[in-house]
Structure formats: structure tokens, C-alpha cells
Amino acid sequence: MTIRVLPSNLVNQIAAGEVIERPASALKELVENAIDAGAHKIEVSLTGGGKNMLSVTDDGIGMTADELSLAVERHATSKLPDGDLFQINFLGFRGEALPSIGSVAKLSISSRKKGSAEGYKITVEGGKKGAVEPTAISSGTRIEVRDLFYTTPARLKFLKADSSETAQCVDMLQRIALANPHIAFYLYADGRKKLALNDCNGAVPEARRQRVADVMGTEFKENSVPITAQNEFCDISGFVSLPTYHKANSLSEYLFVNNRPVRDKLILGAIKGAYQDMMMSGRYPVCAIFIHVNPRYVDVNVHPTKAEVRFYDNGSVRSLLVGAIRNALSFGSQHSANTGGLEHLLMRQITAETERMKVIPKIGDLLVHDSAREYPHFQRPISTAPAHHRSMPEVNLPQLEREFSVRVADEPSPQTLEQVGELGLAKAQFHNTYIISQTEDSIIIVDQHAAHERITMEHLKQSITKHERIPAQMLLIPEIVDLSALDKENILEYSKTLAELGLVVEEFGASAILVREIPALLGDTDIQKLIKDLAAEISEWGNAYALTDKIHHICATIACHGSVRAGRALNIEEMNRLLRDMEKTEHSGQCNHGRPTYVKVRLVDIEKLFERR
Amino acid sequence: MKFIIEKAVLLKTLGHVQNIVEKRNTVPVLSNVRIEADSNGISFKATDMDTEITEVIDAKILENGAITAPAHMMYDIVRKLADGAEVELTYPDEKDLLKIASGRSEFSLPTIGVEDFPAISADTLPTNFEMKRDELKDVIDRTQFAASTEETRYYLNGLYIHPKDEGETKVLRIVATDGHRLACVESPLPQGAENMQGVILPRKTVAEIRKLLDDSAAETVKIALSDSKVRFSLEDITLASKLIDGTYPDYERVIPTDNNKILEVGVKSLATAVDRVSVVAERTRAIKVIANKNHVILTTSSPDLGSSAIEEIEAVYDSESLEIGYNFRYLLDILSEIKGDTARFSFKDSSSPSVIHDTSDSSAIYVLMPMRV
Numbered sequence: 001m002t003i004r005v006l007p008s009n010l011v012n013q014i015a016a017g018e019v020i021e022r023p024a025s026a027l028k029e030l031v032e033n034a035i036d037a038g039a040h041k042i043e044v045s046l047t048g049g050g051k052n053m054l055s056v057t058d059d060g061i062g063m064t065a066d067e068l069s070l071a072v073e074r075h076a077t078s079k080l081p082d083g084d085l086f087q088i089n090f091l092g093f094r095g096e097a098l099p100s101i102g103s104v105a106k107l108s109i110s111s112r113k114k115g116s117a118e119g120y121k122i123t124v125e126g127g128k129k130g131a132v133e134p135t136a137i138s139s140g141t142r143i144e145v146r147d148l149f150y151t152t153p154a155r156l157k158f159l160k161a162d163s164s165e166t167a168q169c170v171d172m173l174q175r176i177a178l179a180n181p182h183i184a185f186y187l188y189a190d191g192r193k194k195l196a197l198n199d200c201n202g203a204v205p206e207a208r209r210q211r212v213a214d215v216m217g218t219e220f221k222e223n224s225v226p227i228t229a230q231n232e233f234c235d236i237s238g239f240v241s242l243p244t245y246h247k248a249n250s251l252s253e254y255l256f257v258n259n260r261p262v263r264d265k266l267i268l269g270a271i272k273g274a275y276q277d278m279m280m281s282g283r284y285p286v287c288a289i290f291i292h293v294n295p296r297y298v299d300v301n302v303h304p305t306k307a308e309v310r311f312y313d314n315g316s317v318r319s320l321l322v323g324a325i326r327n328a329l330s331f332g333s334q335h336s337a338n339t340g341g342l343e344h345l346l347m348r349q350i351t352a353e354t355e356r357m358k359v360i361p362k363i364g365d366l367l368v369h370d371s372a373r374e375y376p377h378f379q380r381p382i383s384t385a386p387a388h389h390r391s392m393p394e395v396n397l398p399q400l401e402r403e404f405s406v407r408v409a410d411e412p413s414p415q416t417l418e419q420v421g422e423l424g425l426a427k428a429q430f431h432n433t434y435i436i437s438q439t440e441d442s443i444i445i446v447d448q449h450a451a452h453e454r455i456t457m458e459h460l461k462q463s464i465t466k467h468e469r470i471p472a473q474m475l476l477i478p479e480i481v482d483l484s485a486l487d488k489e490n491i492l493e494y495s496k497t498l499a500e501l502g503l504v505v506e507e508f509g510a511s512a513i514l515v516r517e518i519p520a521l522l523g524d525t526d527i528q529k530l531i532k533d534l535a536a537e538i539s540e541w542g543n544a545y546a547l548t549d550k551i552h553h554i555c556a557t558i559a560c561h562g563s564v565r566a567g568r569a570l571n572i573e574e575m576n577r578l579l580r581d582m583e584k585t586e587h588s589g590q591c592n593h594g595r596p597t598y599v600k601v602r603l604v605d606i607e608k609l610f611e612r613r
Numbered sequence: 614m615k616f617i618i619e620k621a622v623l624l625k626t627l628g629h630v631q632n633i634v635e636k637r638n639t640v641p642v643l644s645n646v647r648i649e650a651d652s653n654g655i656s657f658k659a660t661d662m663d664t665e666i667t668e669v670i671d672a673k674i675l676e677n678g679a680i681t682a683p684a685h686m687m688y689d690i691v692r693k694l695a696d697g698a699e700v701e702l703t704y705p706d707e708k709d710l711l712k713i714a715s716g717r718s719e720f721s722l723p724t725i726g727v728e729d730f731p732a733i734s735a736d737t738l739p740t741n742f743e744m745k746r747d748e749l750k751d752v753i754d755r756t757q758f759a760a761s762t763e764e765t766r767y768y769l770n771g772l773y774i775h776p777k778d779e780g781e782t783k784v785l786r787i788v789a790t791d792g793h794r795l796a797c798v799e800s801p802l803p804q805g806a807e808n809m810q811g812v813i814l815p816r817k818t819v820a821e822i823r824k825l826l827d828d829s830a831a832e833t834v835k836i837a838l839s840d841s842k843v844r845f846s847l848e849d850i851t852l853a854s855k856l857i858d859g860t861y862p863d864y865e866r867v868i869p870t871d872n873n874k875i876l877e878v879g880v881k882s883l884a885t886a887v888d889r890v891s892v893v894a895e896r897t898r899a900i901k902v903i904a905n906k907n908h909v910i911l912t913t914s915s916p917d918l919g920s921s922a923i924e925e926i927e928a929v930y931d932s933e934s935l936e937i938g939y940n941f942r943y944l945l946d947i948l949s950e951i952k953g954d955t956a957r958f959s960f961k962d963s964s965s966p967s968v969i970h971d972t973s974d975s976s977a978i979y980v981l982m983p984m985r986v
Contacts, residue, residue, distance in 0.1 A: 475982060477862055477864075520940060526764075
């Protein structure tokens, strides 16, 4: 066998293997081309999940006959006008998409240059380029891809069912749409409209807010806070969900670097870090984050589908992002998710237990008719209730008397009223566990243990940072931990940060480190595991949260034991004090385990419940 | 099998053996105690496969035989019987169960045949020596607290025992450490232990034997060792156990020999002062000891609560002033094992191990690693 240069058709097929994984990736390339062409409206249509036919129509600048012929050649692009790979202002730049698609499918491109009278069409089938012919088309470009992967049956075999490929295409288009609010996007699958996003007007932030709501739903809009941060070469904006609104995987973390959808480990890691000890473990936030970096400071040419990027200064991007999210969450930290709380519960009860609901309002009547001040305990109105109430078979009165221990507020002192914040005025405690408070437009139910736990935890965390460094127990017998050479370097790189947390390590031979001191809080702990966890985390996420995690976990346990328990009766001053403390404490919307500390039931929703609205 | 026994005697024995039995077992017979009546008396045996305890007691035997029955249930039954009652155990009763009868109470318990009961094989253990009961109690008390509970460093989860030549005299050394502090106690070398290999006694075994020592009236304890097993015999009770299979670290390397700043201080006054000031540092467990000429200042603080404490006590100290941090729990553990009036601390600096011992007793030394506060 002699070495030879591969024919261009094969080269294109190899490139297609990297760039075009599935219909969604072909869609991405084509839509990005349309965006780069300055389109205002992009229409996508697909049949058979994009396997049979996939077409993208835009109203962009279009191409002349000559350009059309060049466009399907490898490494032909209009997007690097200065020939400078470090000044990339377009989404594409590799000049590979069209020839790659052309080599594995039947591609036809029709286009009319803006201002020109004639339209042209070219076809490429399995890498064979046809002639340019005149065709009828309105201004813009229409690209049609038929029989994707017909030249590479192996790839075709690995595609999923039509519905799943369609879903991936929709997801891809949504991602792109998030970054381009000024462009209208439509997607039809097998003739049915799947996505219709009108163009959003106004300045970028306004338009983006609108588009995020359109794509991610109103639920997200209600349960998210905006983030924003800048430094000299990087600008971050977007929306992140409150810690009580989360998903089981990280797929709902929409990330964009210079309007390019990415899934970059550095950014995902930073998000994880920012939500540390506010999110239940194994849950992920929902967010749309847009990072703008001067193209000089970011390398997008590291991944064939551009899913990863490299920043010139990783650390500053990370800290800027973590700072921005933390800031936003502290700002919105008293908020707890509205959905999934009582609102949903009530809805479910109405539908599933209509029968029982008929009874419950009657019990409510008792409370409404007999004024609360007259009867400080709920038990009393029940025991003095008229006979027909007692005979209701559905209500077990002794049971109810035992369980409904309600403490109701006396007239609040003017002093208490003065301090009332957004969590309202405590009205009652029931089941010795939940505090009910009332605000202007809603009722708030607070889980007293969860809320106090968070307050204690934040105090503890502050006290730890008040020490210049965390007290460290020096080891009589230093522990030697064997690591791979890479892990060792990773740990040593972070040794200064770790030392501030009380973990002092030294280099020990080529592939081991010596642990000299450990945080005293950890006591007699498994040092090997701690170091290995840290090493794994540093190499995966580029940060060393495992140790802070562990320390916070211990704080959380201490906090849990040092907080008022469920079942402890509180008087009204104590309840109000708790609410005021919650208003002052960061992240008080969720407890240390990520559960909500309170739910808000809006008056409007209650009115809906009683069909007053 | 049938015998009659006094409740108090039976309860004491069952109390010993049921300690070994795990609460939950995947192998059913391990929840049981093996009871055998023969010409030697009644023997009770229980095991968790690592440790095995046997106790032989006298009783009025009416019929020889052997069987196993649930240990914890038997113990709970016997515990609740009337004091001074006589208990009759019969197997098999008419329902083929173990019958426990006392006064008007009668219990029937399920059984498993003795052939299923595992035996830690009665190997010959080559090293044999005796220790005074009080001596053994003492060395355990003075070291046990320093052993590690962290299971990944399993080789530190026990007491290391080995003979040591100290020039003229030969001693038996008992050592425990958890990597933060170390206790090292010496005892005269018993006859027969001269050539023994160093062994590591598991914490659980040490705790068990310590309980038995309190309960026994025996003058001496016979100890037999191989490189993988140990057996303690006190009159009628025998406790056999596996040893920890591991290499104990070279602990002598961490005992400093060149600490030249000497502080002597009353044990009681120091311990009570540490106990007092530690109230405000419950969370960090850190205490700062500042040694100045002829007095010591103890300080603790909790910056978050804004609390702090300070106490000064008299001491003998003639070197340059030194400030050193400790975990006060560790310090109290050590002080509580110093029985003399005065403790001697020797320091090098605030980041090197300190050595603590009783001025009137050189048989025990404690090494404590400081804390950086």
C-alpha cells in the first residue's frame, strides 16, 4: 500500500462524520448560515425527523450564481473577510458545513442575491456537484437536504426514532432562537407547526427577556432572576432559576458564548459551584446565560461542532459568572418557588378529591364565622359546633382536635407592624410546625425548622469566614495519598486555597502528596477519600468545592441540631422574629438541603379556587 | 439437656456473651448463644466470627446436652424474671423448643442445632503470658481513648502491643494513635512475652475485655497470642479474637526527643481550667495555651458569637514565651489519664508535637499534635 491523498469526496465524508452527527446538527449548521446571512425570518421544515427531508428557508442576503457554485466547495466561506482566525464575528468560519452535508445527502440550494433579478439553484448528491441552473425564488436562500446519510448507512442506523430526532431538532432550534431574539423562527415537522417564535422588538435585554419567556415558558419566567456582570473583556447576562426550581439533568442549562450555543464544562462547573449548598444534590438549575467575550479572548475553534470554547482567562470568566449568579440569588434569595407548592397541591386536590373538598370548606366556615380572636384555639369552635357538624361522617373530630393545634395571633403591637417586611405578619402556627403569615396579596406558609436551619447555617458560615483561616489540626502521622501525576499537579495548584480551608498538602515524590494538616472540624476523617474526591472534582470542574462542601455539610448538621424543630410551639413574637430574620438572611428561600422554606399562596389563586375569578 | 440455675448467675453470664452478638445477622445461628451442659458445668458461647466468648458456670445439671437459642431474647427474658428466682432450662421440651421456666412463667424459644454453630478454631497459640488484672485494666484505660475510629486506616483501629528493650530493662509497650495524638504506655515485660511479635488488638475486643475485667474477681489474666489471634482467659471466661492484620506505623519516629521547653503544671488545676474555658469554644474545639514565665494563660474564643474566655494558672516555666493551640477534647482526654499531681509538657514550637507525661510516673507518655488557630 502506498500513501496517497484522499479524494475530496472521502475527505468531505470524514468531515461530515465530525460535524454532522444527526439531523439536528445539520439543522444547526444551516440555521447558523442563515443567521450569518442576516436573515430576519427563518423557516425550518422537516419530515421523518429530518431524515427524509430537512429544509431551511431564510430572507437573508442570498448568493449569486458564482458564489453558489463556490459555497459547496470545501473551505469556501465568506465569513473570514480579513483572513484572521482570531477575529471571528460570525457563527461559522470553517467552510465545511455545506460540502459535508453534500457528501452524505442530496443537497439542493436555491438562492437569489438581494437586489438581483434572477435566482439560481445548485444540487450536490453524495458529493457530486451539479451545474448551476436558474430557478424561481424570492429574495433569500432555501436549502433542502434530502435522504440524509444515504451514503453512510452505518450512521443512518444509529439515528433514533423520528419523534426523538424531531425533538432534538426543536431543541436545537430553540437554543439558537434564544440567542437571536430579533429573528423569527418557525419549525414544521411533517406539516405540523412545532415551533413559532415571532421576532421580538426592542433593545437586546428587552427582546431577550421576551424570547426567554417564549422558549422556556412562563413558569421559568416566574421562577427566575436576571443576572448581569461585566469586566473589561467579558459581559455576562441572562436568567437563572431560583434554587427551588430545578430539573433532574443539566440539559436545561442553556449556555451561549458570543451567541453560539455551547455546553462547556468550565461554565457548567461554575454554575454548579454557584448553586452550591442551595440546590438538592443531583438536581440542576434551569438557566439561559449569555456570555459575550471579545473574539480576541476566546478560541471557538476547539471542537468540530463548536460545543466547547476556550477562554483566554478561565478564572476571571468563572469568578465573574459565579459572582453574578450568587448576587442575583441573594437578591432574590428570599423568594421560593411558587410552582410545585401549594398551588399545585390544591389543584390536584380539587380534581382528584372533589368529594372531600365539599366537606373541607365547611370546616373552613367554622373558622370564618367564629372569629379567631374569640376562640384562640381551633379546638373550641369544633367542640361547640352545632350538632349537624358533629355528625358529618367524613370528619374524625377527636383526630382533628389532636392534629389541629392552631395558635392564633393577638392584635399585633404597633412596633411589630412597623417592622413587617415582604414575608408579612405572622398570624398563626398550626401542627406546631408551620407558620402562616399574611401579606397584602397572599398567604405565606413557612416551614419553621427548614427556615431556622438556613438562618443558623448562614450564621455558621459567616463565623467560619470570620476566622482568618479555618482552624487546622496538624497530623502527628502525616498521611500519604497516592495520586496520578496529573491529579497531584491539580491538587498542588489549589494548595493555597486548600490551606485557607485548613487542608495543608505538600508534594511527595512523583505521584503522591503528603497531607500535613486537616480542617479541625472534620475530626478523624477519611483523608484518602477527601483528597481523591478533590482531585476528581478539580479535573472535572476546575474547582475545589468538595472541601467547602464537606465543611458546609458539617455546618449543616450542626445547624440542623441547633434549630427549632418541627413540633415546637412558637409564640407570635417568635414567629414574627423568624420571618424578619428570613428577610435578612441570604438564600433563606430554601433550607440547607434545597427544599423550600416557605410557599406563597396568592390571594388571586385562592379566589380562583373558590371560583370568584 | 436440662439444668436449674440461679437467675443472677445466669443473667451475668448472658450479659457477658450477648455483648458479642450482633443485633442483626444474615447468618441466623450468629444471633444465638450456644449452651452446653456436661460434667464441667454449663458453658455459654457466642461469636460474631471475629470474636468468640465462652463462659463456664456451675448449675444443677439434670441432663447433659447442647443447643443454641437466640441470645438477646434469652437475655431480655432472664433480665425480667423475679430477683432470686431459680430458672429451669429444658431442651427439647414437648414442642421440640428450648423451654425456660421460672415460677409461673414459661417461655419457649426456637433453636438451631449446635452443629451449625461456627467455632473459631482452637489453634495452639505459641506465645503465652500472664498479666495482673489491674495492670491490664490500667494500660487499656491509658491508651484506648487515643485509638482511631476512622475505618479506612484500619491498622490504627486498635492497640499495638510489643516488647521493647529499654537498655537494661525489658518492657511491654502498648500504643494507640489516631494520627492526631498518641498514647504510649509501658508495663514490666511478663514472663513468656520476650519473643512475641508486635500485634494490633482490635478496639472492639479491647472494649469487651475491659468490661469483663471489671466484672471478674480473677487476680490474673492469661493471654495467649499467635500472629493472627489472641485469647484472654479469666478464670471461667475466655475471650478469643482475631487480630488486626496490618502493619503498625513506625510510631517512635513521631515521638519527639528534643523538645526542650519544659512546662510543669498541676493536673487538676489545668484540667478544670481547660474544661471551664472550653465552654465558649464548643464548636471549634480550639484552645490556645500561652506559656509564660511561671504561669500559663488559656484562651478560647468563638468569633461568631462574640464570646471568649481567658484563665490564668500558676505553672513552672522558664523558657521563652510560647503560644500553642490544641483541640481541648484531646487535651482533656490526656489529662484525665494522668493520675499524679503534676503534668510535664515539653514543647519545641507551636507547630511541632508536644509531649505530655506525669512527673511522678514515667511509664506513660502522650504526644499531642497542635492545632493551628
